[in-house]
Every structure is written in structure tokens, then in C-alpha cells.
Amino acid sequence: MGDLLAIENLKTYFDTEEGTVKAVDGVSLRVKQGQTVCIVGESGCGKSITAMSVMGLVEGPAGKVVGGRIEFDGQDLLPLSRHELRTIRGNDIAMIFQEPMSSLNPVLTIGEQMTEPLIEHLKMSRKAARARAIELIGQVGISRAEQIADSYPHELSGGMLQRIMIAIAISCGPKLLIADEPTTALDVTIQAQILDLLRQFKAESNMSILLITHDLGVVAEMADYVIVMYAGKVVEEGEVVELFANPKHPYTQGLLKSKPVINQRQNELYSIPGQVPNPLELTESCYFHDRCAHCMDICRTREPRLKNVTDESKVACWLYEEAVVHG
Amino acid sequence: MSSMNAELSVNKQASPVPVKSSLWKLSVRRLLKNKLAISGLIVVVFMFALCFIGPLFSPYTDNKIHMAMMNKAPSLKHWLGTDALGRDVLTRLMQAGRISLTVGLASMLLSLFIGLLLGAIAGYYRGIVDQVIMRVADLLLTIPGLPLLFIFGALLSEWKVPTDYRMYMVMLMLSMINWPGLARMVRGQMLSLREREFMQAAVVLGLRDRRKLFNHLLPNLVPLLIVIATLNIGGAILSESVLSFFGLGVMPPTATWGNMIDAANNMIDFQERPWLWVPPGLSIFATVIAINLFGDGLRDVLDPKQKR
Amino acid sequence: MSTYLAKRLVYMVIILFAASLLIFCLYALTPGDFISGNIKLTPERKAELREIYGLNKPVLERYAVWMKNAFHGDLGFSLSQQKPVLTLFNQYIWNSFLLAVVSTFFTWLIAVIIGVIAAYKQYSWFDTLVMVAIFAAMSLPSFFIGLFLIKILAVDWKWLPPGGMLTTGSNATGLAYVKEVVHHMTLPVIVMTLLGVGSLTRYFRSNMIDVIKQDYIRTARAKGMKERKVLFTHALRNALLPAITLVGFELPALFGGSLIIEQIFNWPGIGQLYMQSFSLRDYPLLMGFTMLIAVLTVIGTLISDILYRVADPRVRL
Numbered sequence: 023m024g025d026l027l028a029i030e031n032l033k034t035y036f037d038t039e040e041g042t043v044k045a046v047d048g049v050s051l052r053v054k055q056g057q058t059v060c061i062v063g064e065s066g067c068g069k070s071i072t073a074m075s076v077m078g079l080v081e082g083p084a085g086k087v088v089g090g091r092i093e094f095d096g097q098d099l100l101p102l103s104r105h106e107l108r109t110i111r112g113n114d115i116a117m118i119f120q121e122p123m124s125s126l127n128p129v130l131t132i133g134e135q136m137t138e139p140l141i142e143h144l145k146m147s148r149k150a151a152r153a154r155a156i157e158l159i160g161q162v163g164i165s166r167a168e169q170i171a172d173s174y175p176h177e178l179s180g181g182m183l184q185r186i187m188i189a190i191a192i193s194c195g196p197k198l199l200i201a202d203e204p205t206t207a208l209d210v211t212i213q214a215q216i217l218d219l220l221r222q223f224k225a226e227s228n229m230s231i232l233l234i235t236h237d238l239g240v241v242a243e244m245a246d247y248v249i250v251m252y253a254g255k256v257v258e259e260g261e262v263v264e265l266f267a268n269p270k271h272p273y274t275q276g277l278l279k280s281k282p283v284i285n286q287r288q289n290e291l292y293s294i295p296g297q298v299p300n301p302l303e304l305t306e307s308c309y310f311h312d313r314c315a316h317c318m319d320i321c322r323t324r325e326p327r328l329k330n331v332t333d334e335s336k337v338a339c340w341l342y343e344e345a346v347v348h349g
Numbered sequence: 350m351s352s353m354n355a356e357l358s359v360n361k362q363a364s365p366v367p368v369k370s371s372l373w374k375l376s377v378r379r380l381l382k383n384k385l386a387i388s389g390l391i392v393v394v395f396m397f398a399l400c401f402i403g404p405l406f407s408p409y410t411d412n413k414i415h416m417a418m419m420n421k422a423p424s425l426k427h428w429l430g431t432d433a434l435g436r437d438v439l440t441r442l443m444q445a446g447r448i449s450l451t452v453g454l455a456s457m458l459l460s461l462f463i464g465l466l467l468g469a470i471a472g473y474y475r476g477i478v479d480q481v482i483m484r485v486a487d488l489l490l491t492i493p494g495l496p497l498l499f500i501f502g503a504l505l506s507e508w509k510v511p512t513d514y515r516m517y518m519v520m521l522m523l524s525m526i527n528w529p530g531l532a533r534m535v536r537g538q539m540l541s542l543r544e545r546e547f548m549q550a551a552v553v554l555g556l557r558d559r560r561k562l563f564n565h566l567l568p569n570l571v572p573l574l575i576v577i578a579t580l581n582i583g584g585a586i587l588s589e590s591v592l593s594f595f596g597l598g599v600m601p602p603t604a605t606w607g608n609m610i611d612a613a614n615n616m617i618d619f620q621e622r623p624w625l626w627v628p629p630g631l632s633i634f635a636t637v638i639a640i641n642l643f644g645d646g647l648r649d650v651l652d653p654k655q656k657r
Numbered sequence: 658m659s660t661y662l663a664k665r666l667v668y669m670v671i672i673l674f675a676a677s678l679l680i681f682c683l684y685a686l687t688p689g690d691f692i693s694g695n696i697k698l699t700p701e702r703k704a705e706l707r708e709i710y711g712l713n714k715p716v717l718e719r720y721a722v723w724m725k726n727a728f729h730g731d732l733g734f735s736l737s738q739q740k741p742v743l744t745l746f747n748q749y750i751w752n753s754f755l756l757a758v759v760s761t762f763f764t765w766l767i768a769v770i771i772g773v774i775a776a777y778k779q780y781s782w783f784d785t786l787v788m789v790a791i792f793a794a795m796s797l798p799s800f801f802i803g804l805f806l807i808k809i810l811a812v813d814w815k816w817l818p819p820g821g822m823l824t825t826g827s828n829a830t831g832l833a834y835v836k837e838v839v840h841h842m843t844l845p846v847i848v849m850t851l852l853g854v855g856s857l858t859r860y861f862r863s864n865m866i867d868v869i870k871q872d873y874i875r876t877a878r879a880k881g882m883k884e885r886k887v888l889f890t891h892a893l894r895n896a897l898l899p900a901i902t903l904v905g906f907e908l909p910a911l912f913g914g915s916l917i918i919e920q921i922f923n924w925p926g927i928g929q930l931y932m933q934s935f936s937l938r939d940y941p942l943l944m945g946f947t948m949l950i951a952v953l954t955v956i957g958t959l960i961s962d963i964l965y966r967v968a969d970p971r972v973r974l
Contacts, residue, residue: 039379079878083780104884112881119879124872129894139880190880385788484672491676493909493950495916496943499935500683507687583796590798591917613804620812627808630801638796645792 386646464531472539502597
């Protein structure tokens, strides 16, 4: 199977008053057809910006994709005109967001917001679009679809709104669904329902999912392949089972250690010491070095490259560079 | 504005001088980057210099009547011509500017003082004091401002207030109209500040009322006040000019930009001698727009969250 | 809502009572009256007239009489025009309304369009230009810009009439009448629009800037909506919502006329009526006008408050 989405060396920078923030700095990743890829990392590591770059929704003029390639279905997205990009957005690539409560327009009815992409991309008539919208509302497991279509977002709960967002996202039959922290703002029980819904639609349509989350529980449940990001860079990636069983990068190890384990009472939950570095003060180094228990001299002065350590996983860490460790 | 204020106050307690000064330095640096605000500032400084220093270089400051030089069009000798009494218009314009700018500045200070005092008291003590002050403010805000100013102006004329003192009365009148709005704003800010953590800390520490009010609450209002004060000067200059134009503010022979435009009420001056009334109008316009641009720049820097 | 409304109404009435007393006393304090200003009358006649109009009674008694009549829908009798004040208001107020409603329409139209575009292109040269224009409009001395435009457009270039509502001595009817009024009101409408458009454009611009940052705008873009649709359907509707409250604040301006503009353009509106009566000290008229504005202000504030509660989508749509 070929790659549906291939990002090569993506660089998205933001100009701020204090200097340039390299929010995404040389990220490469691939999503195969029918695959679910998770990007994991702390807030501010650039995972959302990566997704927004794919959608062409990085907020200018401060933010800009300054380099790299984003290839979707064999087509490079970056040189596309705004109009061409728009015909792909919401159609071939759809997206759902973290805050369902604020992601829907408060002054338009659910129905109006659902029919828009159907009319825009699938050229449906208003009437057909409404019928389809009501059908979709039923498909995402909400009863009284007619009534819901005529209500306003503030009349529904967060879980219901996220279902509506999913309904909007899948309405045009996308090849890729980007989900940016889709369950973070929801109650735990609702979280599971939303994830089930995503899995169900994926199975039905063979679409790919690029899931962005900081919740390792969600990763374990959904992912085929995991990408760990730290300070704008990919530090480790691999098949989900491999990554959970044998995390290589000290940061990944830390993340997994700080996750509570069911049925196992710990006196103190592990937390990675220190804080994410200030993106303005980064110099050539491993950006994780001052939080790392295995920090070596080279970590402070040179940046490790992302390299294969096994067939299924890559890591960017000096600990795994033969030449350094043994040389 | 809230987050920045909290920062300012909290930092001040930790290490008083350096942090505070760096915050101000940062503000100045950001202000310097705002081209519109800086051009505004330059124009304001220029207008002040023109009005307060300019007359010193003018050979026509005697204010005497020169029959031979009546109503002359602008020339090299009289850049902006002369008026019906043969006085140099440019010199009068500069002298008028002194009054207009002073009235604007002084009435702003006065209304700010009243508004701040009453607003802070109302917001701090609440209860009955608050009720009384705010109801009076409501009352004054209900009565339309311009008719109120006209009544005051008519009173001044009838009481035969000497023209020299009218200027001070005008300042007083303008402050009477302006303070209720200011008091309301200050009170609102006080109410929200009172509820904030650092203020509750002050209560826990058992600080006295006066100390709480002056050392902890008021400093947090400073950025907002600077911005409002700046923008209010422009408004006061405009109001003064309206009053003086209608002959109810400062009266001749004391010139202000407003009463100089009064020349336009004379049909011939209006049609044939624009140099009498256009320059003062443009001076008001230039000064007020410059003050507003500068004030808006200040708002961006000192009070970034409040946009209106 | 209904107890809130009742409370508000009671407070409104109290404030208006206090305002009327204050206004009455202020006008009573204002020296001179219509009769003493009239040099044609003999002292005896003046005293007689004062007696008739009740001007020699104490202020509070006069106030009580005035208030009583006001409740019966009688604002008194204009001394200079020899007509009931209400009749005069009814005669002049619609001229003011015409001017105000047309300029308000243009002000809002221009402010919305420019505000939306400037917000969309925030920090562009167009936006900077708009910001400078906004501040220029907000800094205009109203009487000066009126005079200035009359001088240029009416006196020098003779494009438009300098003032009035009809050409002197004109007895045009029908379409010709309408044309003449339109011709005469163009200049005052331009000036009033200029004076109002600055702050309103600024309001819409900053509202739009806030709205554009909202998550649902991102969602609309993510759905692949056309940018025009994102701006004018998704964003503008949200930016207009809080502006509904401004409608109430426009009320005094709509019916209260504009003292300065009507005076400068010699427009036969209620504002000019006030200005003329002021120098004549025609107290019943002055009092009536000031109270009218006060009432409009209070009602306007109430309407704004109610609209705000109604317009908030979380309350009801």
C-alpha cells in the first residue's frame, strides 16, 4: 500500500516579537491508506501545528510553512492555490478539533453547519443536503435527528457536539481524517464512545486517521503507528506494540512511566523532571538534554538524527549511536 | 490588562525596582515600534512647542489694533494673514493654542481626579457610598451633555465672570460632564481587582484600608488611567472648541481655537477670508488626531487586552 | 426577566424625576427670560406677562405645575413661537429624524464593510490606512468640518446647497420636492456620516478581529468553505450580534437631532429649534427638549440592556 500522506522535512515557523519560534522543525511522517497514526507529545511540542500545516490553516501572517513537502494522494499540497486547497479541505481531508463546544458556530443551526460542506463539495441541493445531514446525525448515534438539525450548538452537550463534528468530517467521505485531541475536553465515558465511533467509520470506509493526542491511553487504543514529538521535532517513532514494549528515547520512556497503570497502586506517579525548553532559546543540541537522566556531553552540543534502530522503529538519541557510545 | 497588572504588582513585592523598570522599558520599546503612535507623539510635541515657545519668536505679540493691516491675506510678513483688527493670525493661533491645550489638559486632570477619587471610593467601599455616587453619576449621564454645557455657559455670561477667569470655569464645566463616565470605569475596575488573589492576600495580611487602596489597588489602575487620560484630552479640546465657537466658552479677547473659528459666522470672513478660521480648525483636528493615535498606541502597550 | 424589568423601570422613573428637577432648576437659574429679553415691551406689560406665564412664582411651584402638565401630555407653550411645545416638536422632529436615519444607515453600512475587510487584512497597509482614517474621523471638530465642507463644496465649487432643507422661496411639490430635499441633505448627511463612522468602524473591526480568532472560524475553513462565506456568514453574524445593543444607544441621536450640525446647515430640525430658542430663553421649549433627550437616553439604555439579554445566543436566539 502506498502512502496517502507523506510529510517531508516540514518546517513551520512563527514570527513573534521576541524572535522566531520554530514550532515545527524538520518533521517527516507518513500515513498509509487505512492506517491510524498517532502524534504524541506535550502541549506546545508542535503536533497541532503539524496538522494545521497539512490543512493549510496555519495562522498568518505570523505563522508560515517555510520549508518541506506535504504530499497527499500523490499531490504536493504546499504549492497549491488557496482555491485548490479549499477543494481538498473538508472533502478529501477532514478535521475535528479539541473543543467541540467552541468549534461550532453559535449563531448557526447544526443543520446549516452540516449541509455547508455537502453543498460546497458534493454540489448537493439544499434539500438533499439536509436529508443527508439528518441521516448522518443518526449514523453518529444521535436520536431525534430532525430536531437536532434545527437546534443551536449551545443546546447540545459536548459529547453530542463532537459527534456532530465527526458527522461533518465524514460527510464528504474523506480519505484522511485529522483528529486534534478529539477526546481531551470530554468526560471519560464519552471519550470511549467517540473513539469507538472513529474506529467504526474507519473500518467502514478504509480512511486513514492522523490522531493527535497527549493521552497514551488513546494511543494504545487507536494507533497502528506512533510518532513522538518534542520541541518541534520527532524524537521517536515506531509500531505501536514495539513502542509501548520497548521505548527507546528517554523522553518516551518518561512519558510511559508517567502514565498510571490500572490495578497497580503507586505511591507517587512518575513525572519527567524539568520543563519544556523555551523555543526561543534553543541552540544546537538534543532539546531534551537538561531533563534527561542519561545526558552526555555530546547531547549538549550536537543534535541527534532520527535513525532506524530496529526495522520497526526510529529514534533520535545519542544513546543509540554506535559510534558515540562505543567510540 | 489583568494578567499584566497582576504581574506588575506581584513582581513589585518580590523585587521592587529592577522588574518594574524592565516592564516599563519593555513597554517603551513596544511603543517605539508603533509608527502611528510615535508620529502622533511627534505632532503633539510639535503643537505644544509651537504654542508655548512659538510666540516668543513672533514680532506681533502686542495684541494691538493696527488699522493699516486689517484683513490682509497671508503674505511673507504675516504667514497666515491678519484679522479684522490687524492682528497677526499666526501669533493669535499660537496664543489660542496655549489656552486650548491648557484647558484640554487641565480639564482632563480635573475630571480624572474627580472620577478616580469617586470611582475608587465607590468601588472600594461599595454599599451606601457606592449607591450615592453611582446614582449621581447616572443622573449626570442621563442629562444630555451639550445642553448642560450651554446652560453652564449662559450662567457664566450672566454672572459676568471676567473673561480671564472664564477659562477656568470652562475647565470646571468640562470636568463636570466628564467625571461620571470615568468614575464608572474606575469603579468597574476596582470591583474586579478586589476579587483577585493578590488583593485577597492583602486582606489576609490584615492591611489597613488606606494602605490597601493606595499601595495595592490604585497602582494597578495606572496603565488604564494613563490611556484614558490621554484619550480624554482630545475629547476635552473638542468640547472646549464647540463651546467657544458658540460663544459660551472662553471669550475674546482671549483667543482659543474654538472662538477663532467664530469668524466663520461672519458671511464675508467665511467666504472671502478662510485664513481666519481654517487654520484654527486644522490645528484642533491635527492635535486631537495626534493625541488619539498616541493614546491608542499607549493602549496597545499598557492595556493590550482592552480593545475598543 | 420580569422582576428585573420591573426594577429597571422603577429606577428609570426615579432617575428621570431627578433629572427633570435638576434640569428645571438649572434652567430656572439661567438668567434672563423670554419676556425681559424683549425690548419692545413696557415694564408694566412685562410684569403682566410674567404674571400670566407664572414666571414670578417660586421655582418649586413652577416645577410642580410643569410636571403636572407634562403628565397630561402638555409640555407647555413656546413663548417665542406662540405654539404648544409638543406641536413644535412634532413639526420639527421628523426633519431631524430624516437626517439622522439616512446618515445612520450610511454610517453602519460603511462601518460594517470597512470594519470586516480591515479585520480580515489586519496589519496590512489597507488596515493601517483604515486605522488612520478612523482616528481622523474621530478627531474631527464637528462644526469645523461642517463649515469647511460648506466653504469648499457649496461656496467655492457650488456643487451642493450650503444649507436649509429647500431652496428659499421654492414651492416644489411631488418628485421635484423630494429631489430638492435630497439635494439639500447630502452635505449634512456626509458630515454626520463622517463624524459617526470612525468609532463604529473601529468597533466592528475589533469585534471581527476577536471573532476571526474563534475556533468555529477555523472549523468553517477546515470544512473548505469559501473565504467570503467564512467572513460574511460565519464571522459577521457573530460580530453583528453584540452590535444589536448599539441600536438602543442610537435612539437619542435618531430623534434628538444634532444641535451643531442642524445649526451649521440651517436644517429645520429639533436641534436647530433648540439652538434658536436658547438665545431667546424660551424655557418651555428648552425644558421640553432636554427632557425629551433624557427620556430617549434612558429608554435607549433599557432597550440596549434588553436586546443584549435577548441577543446572547446562550440565552435565546
